[in-house]
Amino acid sequence: MLRTNKFFFPVLIILLLVAFLTAIAFGAVSITVADMFAAVNHWAQGKSPSTIYEGVFLQIRLPRVLLCMITGAVLAVSGVLMQGLFRNPIVEPGLIGTSAGAAFGASVVFVLSAGMGKNIQQLAGPLLVPLFAFAGGLLATYTVYMLAKGNKRMDVTTLLLIGIAVNAVGLSGTGFMSYIARDPQARSITFWNLGTFSGATWMQVGITGITAILVFILAIRYAKQLNTLVLGEEEARYAGVDTEKLKRKIMLYNTAMVSVATAFVGVISFMGLIVPHVMRLLIGSDNKKLLPASMIAGAVLLTLADMGARLLLAPAEIPIGIITSLVGAPVFIILLKRTNMLNTKGGGRD
Amino acid sequence: MIDVQNVSLIMGKSFLVKEVSLMIRAGEFVVIMGPNGAGKSTLLKMMSGTMLPTTGNIFFKGEKLSGYKTEVLARHRAVVSQHYHISFPLSVREMVMMGRYPYFKNHPLAMDEVIVDEQMDKMEISHLQDRNYHTLSGGEAQKVHMSRVLAQIGDTSVTQQKLLLLDEPVSHLDIKYQHQLLQEAKLLCHKQVAVAAVLHDVNLALKYADKIFFMKGGHIIRTLSKNEHITAQILKEVFDINAAIFDMPDGQGKFVSYY
Structure with missing residues (x-):
């Protein structure tokens, strides 16, 4: 079970391609492979799209699918990092306040932007929600970090509990914003909290893509050190790992990834939980394999979920968070039961 | 190699370790014994450098232990702890390979693989190498950690001054492997490795130790060198038990029983 099959990564990559092509092809407008080639061809020659299909492909479908893949990868990688850091397989990226903080930031914009004055609105334009979400996520995570750190070594249990507390504050903040909001604004908050890819643009793809690639290159360098945390912090230090530095780095990377992704698409739950968990069952917990595997699998799964969001009630669209939670929660419970069974077998260990 | 100078550790208001001094030379095997809560693990x-003494100093190879960088220290000393809680499933081989982490950057070199194979052989766990750690018995798990730590000590064919710390390393092992594990540690001493082990079995200590430190209430209350004999009085004083001391059948040393 723990030895990686040599076909594992090739199969994963094929799944990614299949998911990509099907997600592009199906939707309100069907797009053929020929349309895709034609569109790319015209674009490369600097011409404008010649058919509506090419236009839909270039301006709507492609950025949406790409943003979806990047977000899926980001959430899954972040899940691996957080689970490794907290030494707990049921940890989600949003656990240390990032998502709740980001959600609060976004809700502030939805409700108060009218009163913010023209200058700010013009300056930031469509970036206003993402900027506030990012700031909120960063602020919440930083608060958790500082409170948990105290003046000594950061204790992971304390960190978790403070994360819960800060999440609660974030939620109540968002709740208050919904309470004072007018109906359409409250609806915006609700939708944002459920996540959606319907407004994907190339700029969003660019920003999240660059962040994701940068952070992933940085994070994979810490895969080995993150492995030693499996033994516990003291043991990791015996093995030569500066655990304080490791924790700071991982938290920073996670916050950057999650708040950027959350800022554009809203809160998408369970992805960061399920994907690393399933990958762990398939290839074990060596982060050198787990990180790339979860990255690809996250991209595949979220793309499929988004297809579901677009097609299930077409032409209407379901917020993607509803699908990830609805499917994710039962899967999670099944996995949890299974893991408990595995752990109680074997016996004799303490 | 390691020089502990008048060290105390205070937690809250109580002394866990009080004014302890001891020295371990390269190639020496010392055992620390004493009743529960005597301060042995502390x-x-x-x-090991993971806990800082409240007062006093520890010198490792002539330099202050607290001045060593974590990654440098990892190449000069290795530790088997009393308890492990492993958070995720890992294979036995992956676990033993962690002992080599201080030596390679991203991917293990051929030499690391060889050392891992050797150390798993020594503890006779090679057949378990693809098993999930979580399915092992307590004794098997202990052998895995010993293999990992032996791999961290590294290439044992060359002489190198390193420190091996063992906290109750044989608590789950059957009698054969209790001896095998301590025998491996003893072999390292011939290569200038210094070993300090916390043990509860007086007979094991008598067989392998060059020196035994008896602790009680945070103090070292007795030190027994190789050429000194254990007495019933010492055991009464340290453990509050009545002991009888016998000669080994081969004439090599003593053994202890209790009544």
């Missing part, structure tokens, strides 16, 4: 943790 002393070992201070010698």
Whole structure:
């Protein structure tokens, strides 16, 4: 079970391609492979799209699918990092306040932007929600970090509990914003909290893509050190790992990834939980394999979920968070039961 | 190699370790014994560098232990702890390979693989190498950690001054492997490795130790060198038990029984 099959990564990559092509092809407008080639061809020659299909492909479908893949990868990688850091397989990226903080930031914009004055609105334009979400996520995570750190070594249990507390504050903040909001604004908050890819643009793809690639290159360098945390912090230090530095780095990377992704698409739950968990069952917990595997699998799964969001009630669209939670929660419970069974077998260990 | 100078550790208002001094030379095998809560593990943790003494100093190879960088220290000393809680499933081989982490950057070199194979052989766990750690018995798990730590000590064919700290390393092992594990540690001493082990079995200590430190209430209350004989009085004083001392059948040393 723990030895990686040599076909594992090739199969994963094929799944990614299949998911990509099907997600592009199906939707309100069907797009053929020929349309895709034609569109790319015209674009490369600097011409404008010649058919509506090419236009839909270039301006709507492609950025949406790409943003979806990047977000899926980001959430899954972040899940691996957080689970490794907290030494707990049921940890989600949003656990240390990032998502709740980001959600609060976004809700502030939805409700108060009218009163913010023209200058700010013009300056930031469509970036206003993402900027506030990012700031909120960063602020919440930083608060958790500082409170948990105290003046000594950061204790992971304390960190978790403070994360819960800060999440609660974030939620109540968002709740208050919904309470004072007018109906359409409250609806915006609700939708944002459920996540959606319907407004994907190339700029969003660019920003999240660059962040994701940068952070992933940085994070994979810490895969080995993150492995030693499996033994516990003291043991990791015996093995030569500066655990304080490791924790700071991982938290920073996670916050950057999650708040950027959350800022554009809203809160998408369970992805960061399920994907690393399933990958762990398939290839074990060596982060050198787990990180790339979860990255690809996250991209595949979220793309499929988004297809579901677009097609299930077409032409209407379901917020993607509803699908990830609805499917994710039962899967999670099944996995949890299974893991408990595995752990109680074997016996004799303490 | 390691020089503990008048070290105390205070937690809250109580002394866990009080004014302890000891020295371990390269190639020496010392055993620390004593009743529960005597401060044995705490002393070992201070010698490992993970706990800082409240007062007093520890010198490792002539330099202050607290001045060593974590990654440098990892190439000069290795620790088997009393308890492990492993958070995720890992294979036995992956676990043993962690012992080599201080030596390679991203991917293990051929030499690392060879050392991992050798150390798993020594503890006779090679057949378990693809098993999930979580399915092992307590004794098997202990052998895995010993293999990992032996791999961290590294290439044992060359002489190198390193420190091996063992906190109750044989608590789950059957009698054969209790001896096998301590025998491996003893072999390292011939290569200038210094070993400090916390043990509860007086007979094991008598067989392998060059020196035994008896701790009680945070103090070292007795030191027994190789050429000194254990007495019933010492055991009464340290453990509050009545002991009878016998000669080994081969005439090599003594053994102890209780009544």
